[in-house]
Amino acid sequence: MSGHRMKTVNRLALAPSVLLLVIGMIVPLATTLWLSFRLYNLMNPALDGFAGWSNYAFFLTDPAFLPAIVNTLLMVGGVLAITVVGGILFGLLFDQPMWGRGFTRLLVIAPFFVMPTVSALVWKNMFMHPAYGIFAWISMKLGLPQVEWLSNYPLLSIVIIVSWQWLPFATLIFLTALQSLDNEQQEAARMDGAGPIDRFIYLILPHLGRAIAVVILMETIFILAIFAEIFVTTSGGPGYASTNLPYLIYVQALMQFDVGAASAGAIIAVILANIVAVFAIRLAGKNLTA
């Protein structure tokens, strides 16, 4: 086949995927950017025209905006702290020889495959319900007062639910990384009298560096975008106590019909995600050349 024909075949092979992503992602994103500078409210079609920065001003001065940013970051920070530390501990645990190890691993990773609406509702009803939930039963057994989890600690409740979903992901990644650890090196360190803590700090932790980076980046991207868990548990409340950026934009667009302001919010969310994505893409790029 001639080089010229090869080139054509190549382009034909690549074009549909690229085209779909351009139409499905880039065009909408550009439209969002355009809409964010327009006056556009679905409830008030007469309103039309260039809005300048007013949508941004509106969104940024919305009393829900600051709580939403803070909540978004607290969710990311909380879930990351729990899943990275927990994931490393779980990874180390399930890397040890034990009876029925394969089976226990299956049990541990299972929560990752549960759809977000199911896990959120199961936790909300059967665990965190203030009167009939398992947590209420545990508090009663311990003689503690009953806790209204979702109204008194909405953010913590969501962090618990999301951590339960993502801890298996972190565990799975760390387990995979631990399995490629050099056993001879470990053995040599042990012979030289290095205790388990020394081996963890000087051998295992550096080896896990890349896996930790991957877990942090991938989880950040997904946790910045948490939506379903809030949608079915607290609806962002009470007040704005558990509203994050995606949920605020959703409410603005599809419940208050303010397309312009929602678009401005979406652009802010994209910028926030991009700060993380830059690092993620660089990491993947390193892997690509290797």
Place this chain on the structure above:
Amino acid sequence: MRSLRPILFKAAITCLGWTVAMLMFFPILWTVLTSFKTEVEAIAFPPVFLPAQWTLENYFEVHARSEYFSHFLNSVVISLGSTVIGMVLAIPAAWSMAFQPTSWTRHILMWMLSTKMMPAVGALVPIFLIFKSVGLLDTLPGITLVVLTANLPIMVWMLYTYFKEIPSDILEAARIDGATTVGELVYVLLPMSLPGVASTMLLNIILAWNEAFWTLSLTAVKAAPLTAFIASYSSPQGLFWAKLSAASTLAIAPILIIGWISQKQLVRGLTFGAVK
């Protein structure tokens, strides 16, 4: 005594491991158990661990009241549809970039990855407005298309890393023997990378089945898959925990099995090949 220590250590680790595993799995186990209880037993306090009388009534009720299986079918159509169409698009793209790289290849791969990093809310408003105006809201083709687009970058990337592991000499040999491009793809590349292709499909089925941003915002009744249907249980019209549990058990069972089968390959897909 010397040989006893490792055994004791292993026993201790086993106890700890099983305890942790049971705690992590408990919410799922509890959901499954609750699905076989009566509604009264489901909200009993203190909680009843095992149903006194195992009943399948909830499973029948869930379907009778809400056409459960039409939502189940929607989930099947969306996840299989987006996966099959996605593979048809992604296989040629990954083939082209893995075996005929140009100076653009790297940039295209990076760009595809970056679209996956973009938060979905960034595209929500225009897609909602367009779908509304062309009548694609709450339709299966509409939601399948969006889920497909959202997951295409992962499919291309994952296939790319698998194809990269196949020596290009083999494809060249087939070409010299007179294989057409399509023949080369279908008879040489795909059979050789079958495990990779299969795990890419499985990962995409899992992601599509559990997708809960687009399905919640773009479907309502007709095209609602299980994610959206289950969400309707969040409205507090009484406590139907046994029915919620039955609906949930059926919704997670197929994907849990697929997930367990493909756990090793998932790591690779979810980390864009950075951890193998």
